[in-house]
Amino acid sequence: MKRVLLLVSFVAAPLLLVPLAEAQPAEAQPCYSLKHKGDPGTRACFQKLTRAANAAVQAEGFWGSGDFKAANDAFRAAVKQAEKDPAPRTRWGRMFLEHWQPADAAELFGEALGIQPDYAPALLGQALIAGENFEGKAIEYAEKALKADPKLFEAHELIARVALEDNNPKKSEEAARKALEISGEALDALAVLGAIDLLNDETDTPWMNRILQINPHYGDGFAMAGHFFTINRRYDEGIAMYRKAIELDPALNSARSELGVNLMRLGHDEEARKHLEQAYNSGYQDPQTVNTLRLLDSYKDYVTTKTPRTILRLHKKEANLIRPYFQYEFERALATYEKKYKYKLNQPVQVEVYPNHEDFAVRTMGMPGLGALGVTFGYVVAMDSPSGRPPGQWHWASTMWHELSHVYVIEMTKHRVPRWFTEGMAVYEETAASPDWGDRLDPPTIDAIKTKKLLPIADLDRGFIHPTYPQQVIVSYFQGGRICTFIAEKWGFDTLLAMIQDFGNKMTTVEAVEKELHVKPEEFDRQFLAWLEPQYKKTIDNFDDWRKRIRGMSDSAKKKNWDDIIKEGEAIRDFYPDYVETGSVYEFLAMAWREKGDKVKQASELERYSKVGGRDPSLLKQLANLQVEQGRKREAAATLERLNLIYLQDDAAHQKLGELHLELGNPNGAIREYQAVLAGKPIDVAGANYGLARAFVAAKRIPDAREAVVSALEAAPGFKPAQKLLLELSEKE
Amino acid sequence: MIKTLLCIAGLACCAYAETFYLTVAGLGGEQEYEQRFSGWAKELELILKNEPGSKLETLSGAQATRAGIQAKLADIAKQSKPADNFVLFMIGHGSFDENDYKFNVTGPDISATELAAALDKIPAQQLIVNMTSASGGATASIQKARRVVISATKAGTETNATVFARYFIEALRDPSADVDKNEAITALEAFRYAEAKTAKFFEDLKRLATEHALLEDTGKGDGVKLPSAENGQGLIAGRFALLHTGTSAAVAKDPAKLALLKRKEEIEAQIDDLKYRKAALSVQDYRGQLQKFLLELAKTQEALDK
Structure with missing residues (x-):
């Protein structure tokens, strides 16, 4: 393996944890002791090590001096010198971990474990990587490391950190205290205990004071508290912690970078850039810092429109096309939530829409959970644009409503809401807005219900933060949404509002459940499952059969056995009605009816597909065409309006909808659609302007109509229908 | 000015000349492609069969x-x-094997050189729409004065099965492809339509585009993605009517209307001239003059259509 440092940094980011005596050469111990105390002689101590004869010691010296490149070379030599020793590999891995190269680190820890399978420092290394990635396996690895070395206090510290991320302060405190029993100066254990106090608004925490007595410059303690505040969406407090961290240690660039990222999350771009650039210029060039700076640079390509309640930031290349649709749903969602939640926001909400998914992804870096389509930071929402993904892959309006629900719930709870609840409310709101919105029941969730993998309500946050199996985050979204639906159905929506108040008053999930639902959490879980399981019983019972038979339908389609498809499709469609992805029963049936020449049944199948939540633009357009052919123009317009909430970059669909709105006497709808066609820079500029002109005529906006028809003729002077309209308009003058 | 001349040239060519169409659907290799290729060939036949003065042949x-x-x-x-x-x-x-392009057909393939030799014997003005994979590799051998060459790919190295054909055929069915609304879809209009739709196809799927269509009609140099007056490409393609969708050709045959046609040409020339001067005029001035010319043109057209 050729291990290369991705970036060369010249200033070392301080270690978070006291290194392990077992993996570390004894000669380096005095330097790490100095570092642990924040002694100004630390750097000189490490520089001295760089002159050592032993490559492993030299490597520690270079690493401690911030010369990663030289350290990398020295570690390579050290590994060569001691091929059967897991220690240099593990230390090398730790250096890679610090240098934002977890994949290289994982490989080295793996190699060390290949030499000695129970080598505790390498097991800990694996646990640290899992912890950074918010993987559920972090605790499992840490426990393995403890089994191999019960004195490994760093493993307890990691468990404490992961438990607190899971919103389990009790478990977290227990683990931190165990670390302190082994090492009374375990700084990160003290930091976790301090963070627990700070999260509980106990600002004068003795734990942080103890840290400062050991090391007056240990900014990492406050940086850790900043981390917990931000993952709990308490960004203002997180920012304050990061500020404190860099005040204690101005060279703590990891905290400075986090400060910049979180300032940007709240829309303070200028100050964010200042800190990020300072971190970057000091050599802290991790992917998050670099990508966030790049994203800030790209903002020159965005345009922002403001109203008293909304700030909409859109990319120039698509702003004219998507703005009317986004602005309308934005305002509609805010008005709905204000009424529903009985709450008035005290500042405008900012929605940022990214056509490049990678730009959006920068916004979610370092955050646990899915955040695949949208993310909310207080009053700032960032989301993918409909153009950021293949058409039909998602429903942008549903995502926007989801995120805007977070704005209310987070604000109303003063940022103290458990993740499961705010996600559950947001998922609930998607289908409350319209039953065909939101995500459908998917195979991983079917499996989770079937195999009893749903989490108890008291532990549900864990499913979002540290999933223990693939897709658990998605399953947890589903579960959260269904729990809120269950509460709304059984106890009423006002009970959900009461729970929001409770969380705002710092109650835990268990306390809120007991207070508002008058049941113990265990009893709630029992009642919830008794309500949930019958709803999906048919799908769960028949899922394996459905899966087998839909494969058969796919084979029949290849062989054009349309009668077989119809017979089989009608037999299994209702086994799993929620399946609307590619290759759904609806799609096969519509295809079969088309081939049989029965357009009524073809349309009827596609209508089912759309009603259940199908999002494929080509199928929806097919449906709209059939509806037009059958003289059902109103339904066709509704189908295309639905498509607009899924995908906006289809000028043919806008053109069609514009025509329909004109025919149906809805000139304003037609104006919006033809303007959308023009904003998409169509091939047929003349045709789109002519349509717009007709729409303006219908809306009795004659001067606008004249402008549009002149634009049509400017593109195609010989366009006869437009010439006729121009003459008609001139006669009206 | 250029546009007016093209328009008249287009009318003239189509009113009095014949158009020979030959469609060749090559080997698919797999059933799916066989069906797709022969299906496209049949679609072309259906679209073009009512074109006045057309002689259609299809080989598949x-x-x-x-x-x-x-x-x-x-x-x-x-x-x-x-x-x-x-x-x-x-x-x-x-x-494409770095020396020559080959079109995959039943039996021995036909090379670009062999095609060029056969095409050179045809005296008519020519449009070659090569919609195969690697078609860009054929252009250098085929290009010639008075011959428009459209290729689905920019080079012989773009070897994935193409989607360009789907959109080129769609252009002949979609009235919006007739961007100047002169009731004729030219080779240039069909190319622009198909090129844009092909690009959008890949963009929508978030996939790297594996084909980049080009047009070459000067007989020398490389093909271009965006034919324009600046790069000198598209002049012949812009007046090469592939399909007529209205009655403009019949009007051109009526000697009684020649004076009106002449007036129409003059106004169109004035509009072109105005567009050329657009940057030097205020928006209000430009739009005012434009509207005046367009009204006059509309009235002239109304008289022509009576």
Whole structure:
């Protein structure tokens, strides 16, 4: 393996944890002791090590001096010198971990474990990587490391950190205290205990004071508290912690970078850039810092429109096309939530829409959970644009409503809401807005219900933060949404509002459940499952059969056995009605009816597909065409309006909808659609302007109509229908 | 000015000349492609069969052999005159071996060099729409004065099966492809339509585009993605009417309306001139003058249509 440092940094980011005596050469111990105390002689101590004869010691010296490149070379030599020793590999891995190269680190820890399978420092290394990635396996690895070395206090510290991320302060405190029993100066254990106090608004925490007595410059303690505040969406407090961290240690660039990222999350771009650039210029060039700076640079390509309640930031290349649709749903969602939640926001909400998914992804870096389509930071929402993904892959309006629900719930709870609840409310709101919105029941969730993998309500946050199996985050979204639906159905929506108040008053999930639902959490879980399981019983019972038979339908389609498809499709469609992805029963049936020449049944199948939540633009357009052919123009317009909430970059669909709105006497709808066609820079500029002109005529906006028809003729002077309209308009003058 | 001349030239060519169309659907290799290629060829036939003065031939499956193609081209060479038009549609797979392009057909493939030799014997003005994979590799061998060459790919190295054909055929069915609304879809309009739709196809799927269509009609140099006055490409393609959708050709035959046609040309020339001066005028001035010319043009057209 050729291990290369991705970036060369010249200033070392301080270690978070006291290194392990077992993996570390004894000669380096005095330097790490100095570092642990924040002694100004630390750097000189490490520089001295760089002159050592032993490559492993030299490597520690270079690493401690911030010369990663030289350290990398020295570690390579050290590994060569001691091929059967897991220690240099593990230390090398730790250096890679610090240098934002977890994949290289994982490989080295793996190699060390290949030499000695129970080598505790390498097991800990694996646990640290899992912890950074918010993987559920972090605790499992840490426990393995403890089994191999019960004195490994760093493993307890990691468990404490992961438990607190899971919103389990009790478990977290227990683990931190165990670390302190082994090492009374375990700084990160003290930091976790301090963070627990700070999260509980106990600002004068003795734990942080103890840290400062050991090391007056240990900014990492406050940086850790900043981390917990931000993952709990308490960004203002997180920012304050990061500020404190860099005040204690101005060279703590990891905290400075986090400060910049979180300032940007709240829309303070200028100050964010200042800190990020300072971190970057000091050599802290991790992917998050670099990508966030790049994203800030790209903002020159965005345009922002403001109203008293909304700030909409859109990319120039698509702003004219998507703005009317986004602005309308934005305002509609805010008005709905204000009424529903009985709450008035005290500042405008900012929605940022990214056509490049990678730009959006920068916004979610370092955050646990899915955040695949949208993310909310207080009053700032960032989301993918409909153009950021293949058409039909998602429903942008549903995502926007989801995120805007977070704005209310987070604000109303003063940022103290458990993740499961705010996600559950947001998922609930998607289908409350319209039953065909939101995500459908998917195979991983079917499996989770079937195999009893749903989490108890008291532990549900864990499913979002540290999933223990693939897709658990998605399953947890589903579960959260269904729990809120269950509460709304059984106890009423006002009970959900009461729970929001409770969380705002710092109650835990268990306390809120007991207070508002008058049941113990265990009893709630029992009642919830008794309500949930019958709803999906048919799908769960028949899922394996459905899966087998839909494969058969796919084979029949290849062989054009349309009668077989119809017979089989009608037999299994209702086994799993929620399946609307590619290759759904609806799609096969519509295809079969088309081939049989029965357009009524073809349309009827596609209508089912759309009603259940199908999002494929080509199928929806097919449906709209059939509806037009059958003289059902109103339904066709509704189908295309639905498509607009899924995908906006289809000028043919806008053109069609514009025509329909004109025919149906809805000139304003037609104006919006033809303007959308023009904003998409169509091939047929003349045709789109002519349509717009007709729409303006219908809306009795004659001067606008004249402008549009002149634009049509400017593109195609010989366009006869437009010439006729121009003459008609001139006669009206 | 150029646009007016093109328009009249287009009318003239189509009112009095014949157009020979030859569509060749090559080997698919797999059932799916066989069906797709022959389906596209049939669609073309359906679209073009009512085109006035058209002579259609289609070769697909076992008929689409090197000898079969050469024989058809020789036939057309005998029948056609310099005033006529000839269009060759090539659908299927192609390959390129750094020396020559080959169109995959039943039996031995036909090379670009062999095609060029056969095409050179046809006196008519020509449009070659090569919609195969690797088609860009054929352009250098085929290009010639008075011949428009459209390729689905920019080079012989773009070897994935193409989607360009789907959109080129769609252009002939979609009225919006007729961007100047002169009731004729030219080779240039169809190319622009298909090129844009192909690009959007890949963009929508978030996939790297594996084909980049080009047009070349000067007989020298490389093809271009965006033919324009600046790069000198598209002049012949812009007046090469592939399909007529209205009655403009019939009007051109009526001697009684020649004066009106002449007036129409003059106004169109004035509009072109105004557009040329757009940057130097205020928006209000430009729009005012434009509207005046457009009104006059509309009235002239109304009189022509009576």
